[in-house]
Amino acid sequence: MTYSAPVDEQRFVLTHIARIGEIGADPRFSAASEDMVDAIVEGAAAFAEGEYAPLLRSGDTVGARWDNGVVTMPEGFRAAYRAFVDNGWGTLAGPVAFGGQGLPFSLATVVMEDLGTANMGFSLVNMLTPGAIESLVAHGNPQQQATWLPRLITGEWPGTMNLTEPQAGSDVGAIRTTATQAPDGTWRVKGQKIFITFGEHDLADNIVHLVLARTPGAPQGTKGLSLFLVPKYRLDEAGEPGVLNDVHCVSIEHKLGIHASPTCVMSYGDNNDCVGELVGPEGTGIRAMFTMMNNARINVGNQGVQVAERATQLAIAYARDRIQSPSADGSSGKASVAIIEHPDVRRMLLRMKAQTQAARALLYYAAGQVDRAHMGDAAAKARVDLVTPLVKAHGTDIGCEVASLGVQVHGGMGFIEETGAAQHYRDARITPIYEGTNGIQAADLVGRKLTGDGGAALRALVADIRAEISEEITLATLADAVEQIAAWMLNEAGVNDRLAGSSPFLTMLATLTCGWLMARQAGVAAALMVKGEGNPAFLKSKIAAARFHLDQIVPEATGLKSAALAGAAPLYALTAGELAA
Amino acid sequence: MTYSAPVDEQRFVLTHIARIGEIGADPRFSAASEDMVDAIVEGAAAFAEGEYAPLLRSGDTVGARWDNGVVTMPEGFRAAYRAFVDNGWGTLAGPVAFGGQGLPFSLATVVMEDLGTANMGFSLVNMLTPGAIESLVAHGNPQQQATWLPRLITGEWPGTMNLTEPQAGSDVGAIRTTATQAPDGTWRVKGQKIFITFGEHDLADNIVHLVLARTPGAPQGTKGLSLFLVPKYRLDEAGEPGVLNDVHCVSIEHKLGIHASPTCVMSYGDNNDCVGELVGPEGTGIRAMFTMMNNARINVGNQGVQVAERATQLAIAYARDRIQSPSADGSSGKASVAIIEHPDVRRMLLRMKAQTQAARALLYYAAGQVDRAHMGDAAAKARVDLVTPLVKAHGTDIGCEVASLGVQVHGGMGFIEETGAAQHYRDARITPIYEGTNGIQAADLVGRKLTGDGGAALRALVADIRAEISEEITLATLADAVEQIAAWMLNEAGVNDRLAGSSPFLTMLATLTCGWLMARQAGVAAALMVKGEGNPAFLKSKIAAARFHLDQIVPEATGLKSAALAGAAPLYALTAGELAA
Incomplete structure (x- = not known):
């Protein structure tokens, strides 16, 4: 089954959710003309369909292979990656000063969506590099920027993020990797990192590792961390990859999914000769890490959309093809019909469509706010901070559900690997885990993002929602519940109470936000139909998906209210030992 | 991580949910004395832990292998299966006249639970045989019963169920396999069956296939189906396996999970010499199929419990072991704690425990009703019919969720196959599909089971629930919603409207039933604690899990009311083509 990028849908959310027109009107993003937007939406679709999608199965069945430190990608991957670089897809959102096109993140989001829907595992190589770019832009010195940014921006040298160690996962402050300064002022990095995505591969001529490490005498915890740039190959005098640095890939993991993405154990400085450059001042590594993670969390939420889109396309195609049983209402007589005609299969498919569109709307809304924040809009910056955990956690929850x-839609065939549905089920399962587990996202939401500003950002969001949804009773009910929970969390609940309710609360707030954006789209679609504008089939489908979300999914989220308000006491009624008994 | 059977829990649900004491008091089940119950609970635990559990990983990583028609199980499987036969575990619920022990299904449920928690894929070989036994008991002639039942009951010759063909999955009536009578009165079966669990393997000296096929001149659809017994080896004059029959395994599937269970494409009569025996009169195959499926659906619900139990044990052990970050409330100072101490991890673990126990309560409740039906209780028979789709669908939904x-609890390690959590995630995914997809279960619930008797069985169940739960407000609210939906389905909704709401309605009714049984257990546990009886740690844990279910999970189910009542119109707002657009 071939994949077809949802270009009508992408244009629609860019226009009405990200409101790309407003963004393109800003001098900073003047390159984002309507023609440019069209060219990117169409071009990225064609590129992803043509180059990345055909490699989906071999990425899974062959996958990345490790042999004696060398990681080899399946046939065709190197050429496809080369085409990505040559076609300039990596340069979209990069700064113009270093070869980027300075286009909005909203448009880079389209490209990431298409690449990942075509081939989620493979597209991780494209997803990590922007974090490296952002941290160098924010924290690198002019020489570092001049040296590394142009090749990172083209994608010629992809970047990696090296945070996790065996004892330091969610607890970044527990990192033990060290960096010591040599007499010549350069640094030597030493330590082992795990779960390094595309830490080693044969797609490119160099790899730029960004590594969190601890300098001598640095304080314990996150305050003692600094960021280092460690190239796979040190550069020669011409600035080209020269001597192999003292860094290597010890092994790659045997994973449930995303087999096209090598998940590496990386060893730095086995021979005490791993040369790195300090990025930013000593002790500011955690700040740099948050820069790297900035849009990475939104990009993982994008993966939820990707896998949901692909799974939905596959399921709809199968359900139209598979003939089984006459219609229960007798309308087909004794003739069997395609299973898409059976009500419960319909329900599953429409739910898949509605959830996918909801997650996409949330994603592009966040992306649009990122662009507005770059335009200097402080309220947009606060909004980005608030919705980032929603995009990441709810988007990936939706990816897994869809x-x-x-x-399920495939029945017994769904359990057979060759069908392809199972790959999406396996691939999706990493997304609620990496880049901060969804539990960490929920903690971030009720901690920093809610109590950090006394609830101001949340109140502003709910006010925006209420201003636009007066006719949607299910949404108003959910908004009431969200506000009640937020007030309880701010005024009465202790820290553990908030955390106990954090995950259900996140789902509620995210669903409220999605519902708002779906309601807006339904309204726009209805207005366009009245005016006789737009593609009527698309608009009709949009309205049906939005109504399903508002009438059936939104009330489910309201059902989480009791759990959000339950507090920590029920969770601590048992000791850890009693829980295990 | 070794598996430890939940014997305290099993005794508790046998006593207070299946009410095994009442069953053992009936003359039919007089063998089920208290001592016998204890011996089975303890013995099955030890057997499963000792023989089946150690083969869990090799069942997944090596799996069943096909070569030129021969299916070879991984090392150790044949010996473990032999031990199952030799220890008489297969004989528990079989009729005494043919070597069975005539014990209640409730106790066979304990054995199935333990085998499957130890090794779900492997235990399928034990799960299919009872269906073959039941159909021969119900429909076989005396000679067939004398010939086949004793060896089926010991498990010496396992049984299979052959329904599905490429064009006939949920639509059983589309079966094309034929059976024609030879001049000597025997039958020749010809056709291809797919998705045949343990259709071929090296665990036993013979295999007894029960095959649905169509006889010459039979009407179209299910009325034209007859049931045939087709042995892998025909029996010689001494009644021992002799000549290989004309049946062979063409291939096995490459599946997402349960790799220890060979899923076979079976070919019957390639050389027109596949000898079969007609079981029951011609044209009664569909009735025999329902007999085979009778408890099979409950046994698949049991698999939901199994995978949930095993996944929960694994997650709790990991969460007690894995140290990461200090407590958010400052109670541990700067010292990192085991992640089980963090609120959101607690929430996940307690949810896993509560859902597992809820599914188990529903399972043993149904099993107890099966036994009462065998004791001649007509109301129990109606109750079994009503709750079977709940056990199957809700039990397996819970298995997948847990x-x-x-x-998720394992974080990044959960995505690494060697951890073992991913295997449960993969294995569980088949259970909502086979033995009638959960959509088919939901259709059965709102069709045959609800409208078939004008809602009488449902009203009786809800009345029993209401009589016992007066203090549980969340349950009463859910019961109100269930009754409202049922009344709408019975009095106002069309067939497609009912089907459109069938899945959410099933979840609601199942959760209501689970909540009732959890509330009962909490009440019993509290009373025992007051009296100073029982294991206080177990009772305390039971109360905490029950409260979590009642206070947090039950309200979620009430949130499905809008979806259950939405009707079919929203699903058919789009044509199939528009849905695909």
Whole structure:
């Protein structure tokens, strides 16, 4: 089954959710003309369909292979990656000063969506590099920027993020990797990192590792961390890859999914000769890490959309093809019909469509706010901070749910690997985990993002929502519940109470936000139909998906209210030992 | 991580949910004395822990292998299966006249639970045989019963169920396999079956296939189906396996999970010499199929419990072990704590426990009703019919949910196959599909089971629930919603409207039933604690899990009311083509 990028849908959310027109009107993003937007939406679709999508199965069945420190990608991957670089897809959002096109993040989001829907595992190589670019832009010195940014921006040298160590996962402050300064002022990095995505591969001529490490005498915890740039190959005098640095890939993991993405154990400085450059002042590594993670969390939420889109396309195609049983209402007589005609299969498919569109709307809304923040809009910056955990956690929850429904629609065939539905189910399962587990996202939401500003950002969001949804009773009910919970969390709940309710609260707030954006789209679609504008089939489908979300999914989220308000006491009624008994 | 059977829990649900004491008091089940119950609970635990559990990983990583028609199980499987036969575990619920022990299904449920928690894929070989036994008991002639039942009951010759063909999955009536009578009165079966669990393997000296096929001149659809017994080896004059029959395994599937269970494409009569025996009169195959499926659906619900139990044990062990970050409330100072101490991890674990126990309560409740039906209780028979789709669908939904939470609790390690959490996530995914997809279960619930008797069985169940739960407000609210939906389905909704709401309605009714049984257990546990009886740690844990279910999970189910009542119109707002657009 070939994949077809949802270009009508992408244009629609760019226009009405990200409101790309407003963004393109800003001098900073003047390159984002309507023609440019069209060219990118169409071009990225064609590129992803043509180059990345055909490699989906071999990425899974062959996958990245490790042999004696060398990681080899399946046939065709190197050429496809080369085409990505040559076509300039990496340069979209990069700064113009270093070869980028300075286009909005909203448009880079389209490209990431298409690449990942075509081939999620493979597209991780494209997803990590922007974090490296952002941290160098924010924290690198002019020489570092001049040296590394142009090749990172083209993608010629992809970047990696090296945070996790065996004892330091969610607890970044527990990192033990060290960096010591040599007499010549350069640094030597030493330590082992795990779960390094595309830490080693044969797609490119160099790899730029950004590594969190601890300098001598640095304080314990996150305050003692600094960021280092460690190239796979040190550069020669001409600035080209020269001597191999003292860094190597010890092994790659045997994973449930995303087999096209080598997840590496990386060893730095086995021979005490791993040369790195300090990025930013000593002790500011954690700040740099948050820069790297900035849009990375939104990009992982994008993966939820990607896998949901692909799983939905696959399931709909199967359900139209598979003939089984006459219609229950007798309308087909004794003739069997395609299973898409059976009500419960319909329900699953429409739910898949509605959830996918909801997650996409949330994603592009966040992306639009990122661009507005770059335009200097302080309220947009606060909004980005608030919705980032929603995009990441709810987007990936939806990815998993939709991929699972996709298996179900296929019946017994869904459990057979060759069908392809199972791959999405496996691939999706990493997304609620990496880049901060969804539990960490929920903690971030009720901690820093809610109590950090006394609830101001949340109140502003709910006010925006209420201003636009007066006719949607299910949304108003959910908004009431969200406000009640937020007030309880701010005024009455202790820290553990907030955390106990954090995950259900996140789902509620995210669903409220999605519902708002779906309601807006339904309104726009209805208005366009009245005016006789737009593609009527698309608009009709949009309205049906939005109504399903508002009438059936939104009330489910309201059902989480009791859990959000339950507090920590029920969770600590048992000791850890009693829980295990 | 070794598996430890939940014997305290099993005794508790046998006593207070299945009410095994009442069953053992009936003359039919007089063998089920208290001592016998204890011996089975303890013995099955030890057997499963000792023989089946150690083969869990090799079942997944090596799996069943096909070569030129021969299916070879991994090392150790044949010996473990032999031990199952030799220890008489297969004989528990079989009729005494043919070597069975005539014990209640409730106790066979304990054995199935333990085998499957130890090794779900492997235990399928034990799960299919009872269906073959039941159909021969119900429909076989005396000679067939004398010939086949004793060896089926010991498990010496396992049984299979052959329904599905490429064009006939949920639509059983589309079966094309034929059976024609030879001049000597025997039958020749010809056709291809797919998705045949343990259709071929090296665990036993013979295999007894029960095959649905169409006889010459039979009407179209299910009325034209007859049931045939087709042995892998025909029996010689001494009644021992002799000549190989004309049946062979063409291939096995490459599946997402349960790799220890060979899923076979079976070919019957390639050389027109596949000898079969007609079981029951011609044209009664569909009735025999329902007999085979009778408890099979309950046994698949049991698999939901199994995978949930195993995933929960694994996750709790990991969460007690894994140290990461200090407590958010400052109670541990700067010292990092085991992640089980963090609120959101607690929430996931307690949810896993509560859902597992809820599914188990529903399972043993149904099993107890099966036994009462065998004791001649007509109301129990109606209750079994009503709750079977709940056990199957809700039990397996819970299995998938809990297995997914299990991956999440492990963080990044959950995505690494060697951890084992991913296997449960993969294995669980088949259970909502086979033995009638959960959509088919939901259709059965709102069709045959609800409208078939004008809602009488449902009203009786809700009345029993209401009589016992007066203090539980969340349950009463859910019961109100269930009754409202049922009344709408019975009095106002069309067939497609009912089907459109069938899945959410099933979840609601199942959760209501689970909540009732959890509330009962909490009440019993509290009373025992007051009296100073029982294991206080177990009772305390039971109360905490029950409260979590009643206070947090039950309200979620009430949130599905809008979806259950939405009707079919929203699903058919789009044509199939528009849905795909």
